[in-house]
Amino acid sequence: MSDVNSASIRSIAVLRLALGFVFVYFGLLKFFPDLSPAEMLATQTIMRLSWQWLDAQTALFLLAVFECVIGLGFLLDVLPRLLPVLFFAHMLGTAVPLFVMPEFAFKIAPFAPTLEGQYIIKNLVLAAAGWVVLAPGLMAAGRGSVPLRRAELEGSM
Amino acid sequence: MTSRWIRAVVLLGVAGLAFAIARTYETYRGTDHSRVPRLAAVSSAPVETRDPAAPIADIPTASVAAGPPPTVPAADDGLLIYPTVSKGARTPFDLWRYYGRGASSFGTPELPMRFEQWLSFHRKQKPELMRDVRAYMAGRYDWNGKAIPGQFMSGGKPIMQGPVARLDPGIASFADLAALRPDEIKRRDLFPYKPLAHPLQSIAHMVFPPFWVAVHPEHLRIDVDMDIPSEYLPEFPPPLFLSTHKELGDVAGGREITFDNYFEIFDGLLTPEQMEGLKELLRPTATTWFNQTDHRITEAPSRGVACFDCHVNGHTNGAFELAPDSRPNMARLRTDTPTMRGNYNLMQLSSKRSIRSMDHFAEVEEYFDGDPGMQQAIGPRAVKTEVTNRMGDFNAIIDLPPAPKLTPLMRLDPALATEAELRGEAIFQGKGQCATCHYGPSFVDDAMHDLQVERLYVGRPEGPIKTFPLRGIKDSPPYLHDGRAPTLADGVEFFNLVLGLDLSSQEKQDLVAYLLCL
Numbered sequence: 001m002s003d004v005n006s007a008s009i010r011s012i013a014v015l016r017l018a019l020g021f022v023f024v025y026f027g028l029l030k031f032f033p034d035l036s037p038a039e040m041l042a043t044q045t046i047m048r049l050s051w052q053w054l055d056a057q058t059a060l061f062l063l064a065v066f067e068c069v070i071g072l073g074f075l076l077d078v079l080p081r082l083l084p085v086l087f088f089a090h091m092l093g094t095a096v097p098l099f100v101m102p103e104f105a106f107k108i109a110p111f112a113p114t115l116e117g118q119y120i121i122k123n124l125v126l127a128a129a130g131w132v133v134l135a136p137g138l139m140a141a142g143r144g145s146v147p148l149r150r151a152e153l154e155g156s157m
Numbered sequence: 158m159t160s161r162w163i164r165a166v167v168l169l170g171v172a173g174l175a176f177a178i179a180r181t182y183e184t185y186r187g188t189d190h191s192r193v194p195r196l197a198a199v200s201s202a203p204v205e206t207r208d209p210a211a212p213i214a215d216i217p218t219a220s221v222a223a224g225p226p227p228t229v230p231a232a233d234d235g236l237l238i239y240p241t242v243s244k245g246a247r248t249p250f251d252l253w254r255y256y257g258r259g260a261s262s263f264g265t266p267e268l269p270m271r272f273e274q275w276l277s278f279h280r281k282q283k284p285e286l287m288r289d290v291r292a293y294m295a296g297r298y299d300w301n302g303k304a305i306p307g308q309f310m311s312g313g314k315p316i317m318q319g320p321v322a323r324l325d326p327g328i329a330s331f332a333d334l335a336a337l338r339p340d341e342i343k344r345r346d347l348f349p350y351k352p353l354a355h356p357l358q359s360i361a362h363m364v365f366p367p368f369w370v371a372v373h374p375e376h377l378r379i380d381v382d383m384d385i386p387s388e389y390l391p392e393f394p395p396p397l398f399l400s401t402h403k404e405l406g407d408v409a410g411g412r413e414i415t416f417d418n419y420f421e422i423f424d425g426l427l428t429p430e431q432m433e434g435l436k437e438l439l440r441p442t443a444t445t446w447f448n449q450t451d452h453r454i455t456e457a458p459s460r461g462v463a464c465f466d467c468h469v470n471g472h473t474n475g476a477f478e479l480a481p482d483s484r485p486n487m488a489r490l491r492t493d494t495p496t497m498r499g500n501y502n503l504m505q506l507s508s509k510r511s512i513r514s515m516d517h518f519a520e521v522e523e524y525f526d527g528d529p530g531m532q533q534a535i536g537p538r539a540v541k542t543e544v545t546n547r548m549g550d551f552n553a554i555i556d557l558p559p560a561p562k563l564t565p566l567m568r569l570d571p572a573l574a575t576e577a578e579l580r581g582e583a584i585f586q587g588k589g590q591c592a593t594c595h596y597g598p599s600f601v602d603d604a605m606h607d608l609q610v611e612r613l614y615v616g617r618p619e620g621p622i623k624t625f626p627l628r629g630i631k632d633s634p635p636y637l638h639d640g641r642a643p644t645l646a647d648g649v650e651f652f653n654l655v656l657g658l659d660l661s662s663q664e665k666q667d668l669v670a671y672l673l674c675l
Contacts, residue, residue: 028175034185034241040242052289057237057240
């Protein structure tokens with residue numbers, strides 16, 4: 001294996017661990033009311049998406065569980081089928097405020113975001129990183145093979 | 158093997174991170190930056206409960222003198238922490254289930270977005286919000302529109318029949334509900350008279366009824382409307398009776414008293430001091446959300462709100478606000494506009510603040526939600542004490558409506574009252590225990606009482622609330638400080654449950670018949 005390939009493999013592993021850390025860290029914060037800076041935007045979005053059926057505390061708890069599962073999936077390199085679904089669903093969910101609450105996401109839509117809007121738009125980086133990490137497994141599944149753990153893919157490259 | 162070790166290290170790291178965050182949280186909560194109060198120390202002593210059938214004398218002395226009652230942590234009592242919301246965002250309709258502290262006691266005159274966005278945001282949110290508000294209120298109350306035959310307010314508006322609070326489908330009648338113990342009603346979530354929150358408590362402020370907004374479109378809010386049907390609100394415009402001119406009856410003559418017509422109506426009837434007081438009660442002043450700045454809830458800049466915009470003709474139009482006595486804003490109780498009639502007899506004003514004089518009342522009712530700091534940004538009312546004294550001078554001559562069946566000593570005249578009304582009076586004085594707090598010329602004791610209604614539902618205790626006078630009560634629906642009892646019959650059902658009165662259906666009807674005479 002060339003040094004370049006070896007570096008790429010390790011880079012993907014680093015990216016996977018970094019994603020996992022961020023999701024677990026921010027997810028854990030959401031288990032503690034008032035500790036997450038994303039609380040207002042996240043809970044308002046979920047409450048709106050659930051037609052106000054979920055209260056804020058329940059919404060935040062469910063989101064915390066959701067993010068921790070994704071984070072642990074990346075960190076432990078498990079849930080090869082479920083993880084891509086959860087991850088991309090989460091990414092789509094985080095983009096919802098741009099469309100349903102543009103007044104909070106933009107000073108002037110669509111080219112002058114607020115801090116919250118910028119926070120959401122920056123998730124593009126997370127989505128791209130997730131794609132880099134998850135794509136080999138998804139492609140393997142697309143070819144009809146059993147989805148492999150990324151560690152196995154990383155090892156096979 | 159290596160992979161297992163790495164995973165073990167990762168899991169250990171996650172556990173360490175969780176532990177560190179939890180420790181940080183314990184440091185953070187209870188600080189002035191946190192919405193989460195630190196939990197009070199809880200006694201580990203078991204709570205002894207008394208057999209309700211046992212006579213008081215049989216209670217062992219030790220269980221009575223066991224020391225202070227243990228504090229139940231709010232979270233253990235089923236309460237939730239207030240959600241984080243910005244101005245304008247929706248708030249839960251069941252805010253009584255929440256607790257916590259605010260980021261600050263002080264408000265700011267800033268919107269979370271540009272004013273154009275603010276308008277656009279509410280244009281989208283208001284229809285959805287009001288659809289949900291109406292569904293919620295229709296789920297709690299049966300607004301059937303049925304009036305009590307032959308019963309009218311002092312100005313002729315029909316008085317609505319009740320009770321209209323809906324019972325849980327598993328409970329057949331109010332009698333069946335009243336047969337249950339309070340703890341069972343709480344456990345099964347059956348109490349029909351839980352508090353009412355402001356439908357948009359992140360802004361809150363005054364919400365006017367549609368019949369008022371129809372003639373005062375400047376008070377049409379962009380964000381929320383009245384949530385109680387007009388039939389269940391006071392009449393408009395209500396009569397105004399003066400204690401100094403009883404012979405004139407309704408001096409307003411079916412008109413709304415305004416800045417433009419007050420002089421014509423009252424010149425020659427009032428003293429110059431009373432005239433000035435009335436003028437000030439009619440003068441609009443900028444408020445937290447009705448003003449000329451962008452920090453407002455009207456499309457166009459607003460001149461503000463006058464005392465008589467809610468206390469129309471010295472009575473009430475049923476507008477509601479939040480009591481300005483607590484923080485965070487989420488903790489403030491919804492409060493209906495009380496009538497000013499008969500204030501001359503009250504030694505205590507306001508539902509929670511125990512204000513002791515009418516001039517003080519006029520001085521502090523500055524519509525800034527208990528936040529004088531906002532005056533710097535929005536514009537002060539800035540009335541001086543001599544002016545508030547004169548507002549008090551007019552307030553002091555607003556009389557109660559006629560009650561022709563009452564004698565000078567506030568008992569029913571047997572020659573004028575019906576059998577049902579007389580039976581109702583006997584219940585009022587006896588089994589109903591109403592007269593314990595409601596007595597004297599205004600049927601009020603001028604005291605605050607803690608009814609401990611949280612015994613019957615999972616909710617934040619509301620604490621002591623002022624007894625409201627019952628004289629003229631038929632003119633002032635809805636009832637209780639937040640209007641949770643839309644009719645007199647609902648008020649009777651509320652007290653039957655809260656005080657465990659065990660009133661029969663006939664006794665409750667008789668009590669309503671009596672209350673209509675006051």
